[in-house]
Amino acid sequence: MSNLLYEAQAFAFRGAPRFHLQQRIGLAVLLLLLLFACIPAALAHEFKVGDLEIEHPWSRATPPGAKVAGGYFTVINKGSAPDRLLSISSDISDRAELHEMGVKDGVMTMRPVSGGLEIPPGGKVALKPGAYHLMFVGLKRQPKQGEKFPATLAFEKAGSVKVEFAVEGMGETGAGDMDMDHAD
Numbered sequence: 001m002s003n004l005l006y007e008a009q010a011f012a013f014r015g016a017p018r019f020h021l022q023q024r025i026g027l028a029v030l031l032l033l034l035l036f037a038c039i040p041a042a043l044a045h046e047f048k049v050g051d052l053e054i055e056h057p058w059s060r061a062t063p064p065g066a067k068v069a070g071g072y073f074t075v076i077n078k079g080s081a082p083d084r085l086l087s088i089s090s091d092i093s094d095r096a097e098l099h100e101m102g103v104k105d106g107v108m109t110m111r112p113v114s115g116g117l118e119i120p121p122g123g124k125v126a127l128k129p130g131a132y133h134l135m136f137v138g139l140k141r142q143p144k145q146g147e148k149f150p151a152t153l154a155f156e157k158a159g160s161v162k163v164e165f166a167v168e169g170m171g172e173t174g175a176g177d178m179d180m181d182h183a184d
């Protein structure tokens with residue numbers, strides 16, 4: 001028997017197997033954590049048009065009878081001129097509006113953005129719960145968790161681009177961001 005094997009065996013008989021088991025469980029937990037950490041990245045999707053990148057458009061499942069659903073994504077402008085998000089359309093609703101949140105007299109309100117949403121050159125604008133967001137108004141059906149629905153975004157300079165909104169769970173707030181109910 002080689003010295004190495006003998007040593008390994010001796011080590012094993014001194015309670016090493018238990019240590020190894022714990023190590024293995026630790027490793028399994030770590031791998032699971034890594035796997036879960038990778039899931040959002042795997043679900044992330046992006047679209048390009050001109051100098052713009054549209055990252056991870058997502059919406060939220062709605063309860064039966066709901067008339068509106070939110071829409072969120074990030075636009076990155078890699079160009080040297082500002083662009084503007086002018087309009088959004090989708091078969092899922094009668095229309096889509098661009099909203100912004102604000103506080104008026106201590107009350108959180110949202111109002112339509114007029115004149116489009118500027119995307120500064122070399123910058124990005126995030127549409128997310130509690131901030132700028134899309135609102136699909138007059139839902140023709142309820143978006144279901146796990147599906148994707150198509151929409152078209154129209155930009156002033158870059159033109160139109162078809163994207164897909166990934167529908168997430170009803171409670172999804174988007175990476176822990178503040179959430180608001182839309183009661184309109």
Ligand SMILES: [Cu+2]
Pocket residue numbers: 099110133134135182
């Ligand atoms: Cu809104």
